[in-house]
Every structure is written in C-alpha cells, then in structure tokens.
Amino acid sequence: MSTMQEVAKKAGVSKATVSRVLSGKGYVSEATKDQVYKAIEEAGYRPNLLARNLATNKSQCIGLVVTNTLYNGSYFSELLSKAAQKLEEHGRQLILVDGKHSAAEEQAAIQFLLDLRCDAIIIYPRFLSIDVMDGIIDHYKQPIMVVNRRLRKHQSHCICCDHKGASFKATQYLIARGHRDIAFITGSLDSPTALERLSGYKEALTQQGIALRDDLIINGKWTPNSGASAIERLLNGGITFSAVLASNDEMAIGAIKQLNQAGIAVPQNVSVIGFDNIPTAPYLLPALSSVKDPVSDMMNEVIDRLISMLDGGYLSKDNIFTSDLLVRDSVADGPFWGNSQNHAGCF
C-alpha cells in the first residue's frame, strides 16, 4: 500500500500539496494537479481512512446497535436496509453492532462504537432503561438517537411510534364491527411496546363502556408458540370470544394455527389482528389483519435528524409516528408455523 509521501515524491511535490489536491481545499495550480493525479494513478495510491479519521476526528461512520434476537426477521431487514440505504445517500457508512442479551452488553456495544469514533449512534434498545440512555446521551458529545423508546430528558433524541394509539384504533375497529368479547395476547411485559399495546386495548374498551375482563387478557412472549398457547388456554378455560388482538404478528399466526386446529375458522368465526405487518404477512393476509409498524418512517426520520445534527442546521419534526391498520377480508386456510424462537417484530 503506497502512502501519500510516496505519491508526493513521485510527483515532485510535498505531502501537503497531495493532500490539497485530494481534498479539493486550498489553491493548487492545474499543472501540479495533473502531476499529482498522474502520480496517484501510477502508485495505485489509496488514502488510509484510519489516518484520515484520526487526523480529522471524524469517521463518516454511523453505528447501529440492535440485539441479535431481532436479526432473524423481516422487521430487522426493513430497518437495516432503510438505514443503510439512507446513510449511503448521505455518504455515510453504517456499522452494525450486536446488542446481545443484556443492558450491559448493549452499553458495551455503544462504547465500542464510541471508541471507534463513530460520528453518531442509533440505538434500537431492548434492555437499556430510559434513564441510563438519557445519562449516556448527556455524557457524550456525539449525537445518540434512540428508536422506539420515549426518553424522559432528551425528547428530541428519540423517535417512536404510537403503539398505544395503534392498539386503540385496532380495538376500536373490532368494536365497530360488533365485537364485544375481544381477547388480547400481550407481548413480554418487560417491553414498553407490549405495555403500550395493552394499554391502548384497555383504553378503547373503557371508552366504549365495555368492561375489562382479566380472563380475556393472556400473557404471551412474542413467539408463535406463545400465541398458540394463549388460544389453548382460552379454549380450555371455556372462555368465549369473537376476536383476538395479538401484540404481534407471530403470536397472531400461532393463534390462527391453534384456532384452526380447534376447528374454528379465521376470520369467519373469529377475527384476528396482529401488529407489525412483517413483510412475510402477505402470505397470511387472507386470514390475518395487521397493524403495520412504521419502522421505515422511523429510520428515515432518525437519520434525517442525525445528518442535520452532524452537518449543522437542526430541523425538528415529529417524534411520534403512527401505524396503519391493514385489514383484509378475504378468507384462506391458516398457515403453518415452525418452531422459531426468534421474533420478527419490534420490542
């Protein structure tokens, strides 16, 4: 690998001149410019980005922290492809780091990106608490943005989606269609998203004067199997219901499978609505309605905001994005579901 020094020697100029030619800053005569370009060509010179980044204290890299629990899903694909594409538009490079399976590891991932002198960091947190994240943002000068959590202190550093409102709307939709006994399958209750969805459901029922019933609310764990178990429990308990709102598509799919197995057709006998509308959902749309998570919109906004923080000129827009309810009315048999332990939706 040839260095700038060698190019300079070849061109009969100094290092500084070569640097000026490359950066386009400062005055260089056309004649020497040509010489330098020729020398670069001859030497097959390529700049060492490490050295450049060290000298400029910028890396043109943006870090992204996500737990690998999310890696295996189309939700993640959408998130990642949107982020990568959008950052490249702005001449930045994405670095993906695994947040693994604890708050400590998520924090270590952030540290690593900081140590690498990333220009900015995006966190899609799973375990880190709001307060810790607020603290981290305080502590470092690099812009750090959080997706899908509402921060307390740095509200302009987070982008989230109105999970509660979405759940409210979905419940409202079911009520409007005449449903009164609506079962709800929660996500893991350590997740804010799960809690928001639950609370939207409750609020919609209350608002319509429908009494909340504990026996209709079953705890799930985001996975298809937990959705199936939830239905099993309802059926074994002899609890009747005409609709199911599951906190994500996977559980909805598990629920549909279990319902069909019990000879209950979806959506003829029971309506089922899920969340996230993962891209695989087209396979299922005939049986499953879903509330689309606006992950692309969120990534768009996060990155726009980050870029404007880096390049100056901060433009403030909304932090909260809304979800669309996608409803299908056609009919088909239920799907088959493998025994994946992974989770394709949001936390």
Next chain:
Amino acid sequence: MSTMQEVAKKAGVSKATVSRVLSGKGYVSEATKDQVYKAIEEAGYRPNLLARNLATNKSQCIGLVVTNTLYNGSYFSELLSKAAQKLEEHGRQLILVDGKHSAAEEQAAIQFLLDLRCDAIIIYPRFLSIDVMDGIIDHYKQPIMVVNRRLRKHQSHCICCDHKGASFKATQYLIARGHRDIAFITGSLDSPTALERLSGYKEALTQQGIALRDDLIINGKWTPNSGASAIERLLNGGITFSAVLASNDEMAIGAIKQLNQAGIAVPQNVSVIGFDNIPTAPYLLPALSSVKDPVSDMMNEVIDRLISMLDGGYLSKDNIFTSDLLVRDSVADGPFWGNSQNHAGCF
C-alpha cells in the same frame, strides 16, 4: 475524551506503561498497575481505536459486501446474523457495505473496506466476474473470500454450494415419483446460480432418458410475479405438465398462486419444488417443497477460514456444500403474494 497521555500523567507514569497495562504485554509491577487502573477510572479513559488500528495496522474489522437487492429477505437475515454472531465469537466486528447495482459499485465497496484497513473481506457477489475477483485477490494482501461463486484461480478463497447437484437431486426426486413432464422456471440467466440449477435439471432428465423439451423451460426473473407469468405462459400455450421446478421459492410461490387461480391444486394436481427454503417458507410448506440453500454452513466455513488465515494456521476443508431437499406432503391452499420487487434467495 481523555487520552492515554492524561492517564499517564494522573498515574505519575509514562504513556508506555499505561499502554503496557492495557495490552497486558510486558512487565508492570502490581503497584503501578493499580495506580494506572485508578487513573483510568478517574479519567473515564477509553482507548481511541482509530489510533490503535493505525499504529498496529489492524482493525479487528471484517467487511462484508452484499448488494442491497438482497437486504429485504430472510435469506439475507440468515446470512448476516450468522456472520455477525460468528465474528463476534472471534472478537471481530462486522462491517456491512452495500454492493449496490453494478460491478463497479461492488468493486468500490471493496475498495472502501480496504481503505478502512479491514483485516479481511467477504464478498457475496452479484455482478463482479470471476476473473475480476481473481485479480482483486491477487492484488491485495488482505484475505478476501468469495461466497457462492467458483473462482478459477484462487479456489481456496471461495465457498460455494452445489446448486447443480441440488437441482439434479430435486429433478431426480420428481422423476422417481413418476413425473415425466417437468416444467422448469429459470432465474435471471445472468446469474451463475440460475445456470447451474438449469443444468442440473437438464442433466437429470438426460440421465433418465427423458427428452429435453424447450417448451417446458421458461425464463423467470427470481420474482414471484415472474413465476406466475411462467405458469400463465405454460397454460396459455396448452402445454401439459405434472410438476414444476422453480429456481427459487419466490417464483415457486408465484407459480402456486397462478396454478391455484387456474383451478389447479398444488400438490394434488401438480407438484411444485422451489429453492432456498427461505425461513418464511414454513408458511408455505404444506404446498411447497423446497431445496434449502446452505447459507449458514457457507458463512460458517468462510469465517472459520478467514479467522485461521488471520490468526495463522490454515485449515483446509471442503469448499462445496450440499443442499437438502425438504419435502412436505400435506396439503393447503396457496398463499397470497404481494408485488415485491425484491429477492430473498441467492444469486
């Protein structure tokens, strides 16, 4: 951000000593070690990885080049999650760079990773030719591995899967079940994978003494819609067939949809087999058999090989992995498919 110099001053020692404490190399007395650790703590010191990498000429980073056409699929998720997880096991960091939509851009992506002084590079090529890649590998001292292409010159630098053999086996399977009129839907013919799959089909027929028929071979473009069109063309042409081998699952899904629309049930009337067995396939398994692409195995091997090249001690194993044919016999209605332009399988 505090530097090593500041820590040294705080601890009343020299920079070199701090460095020794951090790296664990060289002798340092316990007493000064403690002082240094204390100073590090107090200063909130973090090493600057840019500087470290520049000084050592190592980055602990491994680059991965993939075209973003692949980003939106579960095939990619599997590839990426395997790579990230495996590299972290070896203390390396993955950097994903978009290969975009041309050979030139794929090459630029490689250049970028080289400029970043990545320790090694993995390419999952879409456009780059074998010869160009062989040339690139010659040209740089960093290990560069190619997935899913057979290189001519650097055979130990590529890992591929026996697409032809897999296709051969799938065809054989259909023949053994009594099928004689087997339609074949190709992938884009600019792709080596597509050609290999086609040739496996042809070879199996020939071997069994079944005449090849041009009218049974339809060109597809990897997408569900192109699979559906292929079936449409066969049906409109009045061509009879009892089985379809589609060069990927998406086209198989499109084919199934179109067949069902024409009142032809799968698999009762026509058997359909696809390739790649994308994780979404469980939804479809009742109707679709698929040949699983061993992407995880390939990534495993690539990374093992890379690591052993970097850490010394080169262990040579097989380059060519085989695919399993996954066959299901149960029955269900066909799925719905959106109008995605993306492609979830391999190229």
Next chain:
DNA sequence: TTGTACGCGTTATCAA
C-alpha cells in the same frame, strides 16, 4: 520494571 523517542498516514496551520 520503567521511560524515551519514533513511527503509523493523514490533516491543518503557518510561513515562505
């Protein structure tokens, strides 16, 4: 066991 001094390949500040 510790410190000095130089090198890694850039950028950036001053003079010239």
Next chain:
DNA sequence: TTGATAACGCGTACAA
C-alpha cells in the same frame, strides 16, 4: 501557490 512541521492517539523497539 507551495512546503515544513506540528498535531491526532497509540504501539513498540530500545535504552536505562
């Protein structure tokens, strides 16, 4: 318009 030269933060012979 150009060239020295000092950062940038760290690793590492070599000397002490």
